[in-house]
């Protein structure tokens with residue numbers, strides 16, 4: 001039996017995170033891997049990183065803890081750098097923009113200070129000129145669709161942007177063909193383990209299950225597979241959930257999640273990525 005830590009967030013715990021932990025710890029045992037559950041609250045003390053297992057399944061976004069653990073010699077799944085690049089969509093775009101992976105046209109919002117705010121918003125007219133209206137506004141660090149917006153006018157864009165002061169933000173061409181639908185591909189250890197479609201019939205352009213998207217079976221195409229594998233490889237992910245949009249000329253990369261939940265995916269594909277993650281860790285734990 002090998003041993004590794006399972007790190008989860010100590011402040012946000014829900015039925016979903018509990019189910020995830022159970023799925024992963026049980027899959028671990030099936031593969032000879034004991035996952036010892038800890039939260040990011042358990043490592044305040046400077047000496048708390050002594051005498052730990054040599055690896056961790058890091059299911060959190062506490063990047064500072066991830067980096068401390070790596071410096072203490074632990075092999076993290078996913079690695080801190082990979083989590084960092086996925087956790088912020090502006091960084092993901094920067095990492096992949098020259099890779100040849102097609103993505104919707106994207107502009108990075110100029111940064112302002114949280115205590116200053118967007119005192120001027122003239123650049124939003126420029127964004128609208130380049131991307132057309134409506135265009136998509138995303139906070140870099142959003143998830144579950146909750147920080148992804150559609151701005152139908154420059155004024156609406158300014159209203160959306162104002163509360164985001166201090167946060168990384170991007171503007172993106174709205175891919176109309178993909179409104180309310182996308183594809184989620186789950187990659188583990190350089191292989192696609194499962195995929196699903198998501199279809200939102202509520203009128204919301206976001207396909208996330210949290211916004212009313214319904215998971216549907218999906219037969220992955222070779223091109224979708226190619227993009228998902230390349231994105232995960234370039235981002236250095238051991239495992240990840242890749243969102244693809246339906247572009248006019250084929251799939252477009254939407255975003256990559258370093259710790260994507262998989263309940264909905266499992267319900268329609270019949271595959272739990274947990275076993276693949278455990279097997280991948282067993283192969284790669286030093």
Ligand SMILES: Nc1ncnc2c1ncn2[C@@H]1O[C@H](COP(=O)(O)OP(=O)(O)O)[C@@H](O)[C@H]1O
Nearest residue numbers: 104142143144145146173174175182206207255
């Ligand atoms: N440029 C876009 N054009 C059309 N739909 C989009 C675009 N970007 C995102 N979406 C929709 O919004 C959803 C949420 O966006 P995403 O970037 O995946 O953020 P989150 O991290 O919140 O899931 C996507 O699953 C997709 O359905």
Ligand SMILES: [Mg+2]
Nearest residue numbers: 144145243255
């Ligand atoms: Mg998404």
